[in-house]
Amino acid sequence: MRRTAGPALLAPAFLVMAAALAAPLGALVLLSFWTQTGFEIDRTFTLANYWRIVEPGPPTWWNGIPFPFAYPVPAILLVKSLAMSLTATAAVILVAWPMAYFLAFRVRRGKAAWIILLTVPFWTSYLLRVFSWKIVLGYNGAVNSGLIALGVIGEPLDFLLYNPVAVMITLTHSWIAFAVLPIYVSLEKIDRSLLEAAADLGDSRWARLRRITLPLSMPGTVAATLLVFIPTVGDYVTPTLVGGTQGTMIGSLVQQLFTRQDNAPMGAAVSIVMMLVIAALVLVFLRAIGWRRMRARAGA
Template structure:
């Protein structure tokens, strides 16, 4: 009981400032905004509107959406696709780096790890802003290429599209994907690798049959670490995306601040979190991540 006493101040703060606000958000999503007043009778109208069907489809990316208010669903799918692309890009980039630190660095591992963690602690706003400077119409890439005489007119497709947002998301998160992969590589019993070599495996066979499978928990953790927070990102689509590269986080902000429809914003936020949680759980289940963790204990 003494343990819970020690825990209680921090836990109380977390309950008061995380659990209660999220509960309030859920409650709000079942209310309705009518003009400037909030109608507090419980209703599923916001959710019904998000998923409400229509006979005339809205076509996005060649896919017809038979929805009366298609913006939230389309933006959510778009955000999921962008995060997924970023995640799939990040893993193969991070893996060799993690492998290098785990197996090739003899001394000074902590320096490499520190180099990879510093960006995590420095302002996300500034890191994204640096990309804006790079990709802008008169930015570093355009002016640099023109100064070198490679191009004669600035490329205007660098900024304000979903491709640019995906690149920046991948860049912002790639160094954090290294850490869980590194941890799982570091945990591999080296005698297993020696045994594989002694039994005649080539380097490649050894990697494919021992190292890669044993590092899968780290790869899965890294994928989740990149995917989960990027879907709802706000800074990157705001600075880099413009109107073409906006994501579901922008819609939530828009509904709360500009359109004065907080209940609808709350409903979109809840749907987004539910979908992310569902995908994450499905991913964990499909890859057998929980079994891997159980085996490791």
């Protein structure tokens, strides 16, 4: 009984994962080794798609950075996506951390109500939430109308929407609630007597925050960072709706390769490269912050 209980409990999740994640992923990997020839797919094994992503060529300049590739679009979009996603992630953590702190340390009664309030945005679909930012930032949107009504500006501002900043604002907003919860849990777990002891040993409020609260919240903060960073790099709904031509990200390219450009194998290769780069970055990040040591402490 005991020996079979573990696998039995794992089986449902395992089957779903195998069907919904591993199989498509395998198909994607396979696809990336094929080539598109007109309307047909040539199924001979080749690394040509990957070679095309890294093939050297005369440098293309983007924001002062040279990209020495013959086909620089994937590389440029990858770097751009990472930068935008990192900025959005940083913004999310900066906003979510104080919110989680407030929930964990200041709210005494009705915590459940606050947590339910946090999830209110999720009662509508992701698409609607992103779309609502079009209404806020648009040419005739809430911000422009408001500023015109107040007499601050005479003409609507046209730089609010359809650019990378709009994408980052929207991403930040969409992901805050996901970040608050893990940070909140790690803050909630901090034994209050540790903070009393720190004060007793001479710490001011700020010193206590820096020396005790912040380090002990790291497991949750790191989890929140990854939770936001990993999915936002490849997002394509947000850049498509509010990004315009300047705000495109790598997800938009993958989508275009699969649909409009009708080059699924190339799209697959770009996806795989994106995945590998994100995985490598995450590993370097975890290594740098000493994740293993942190986990050992949390387990104590």
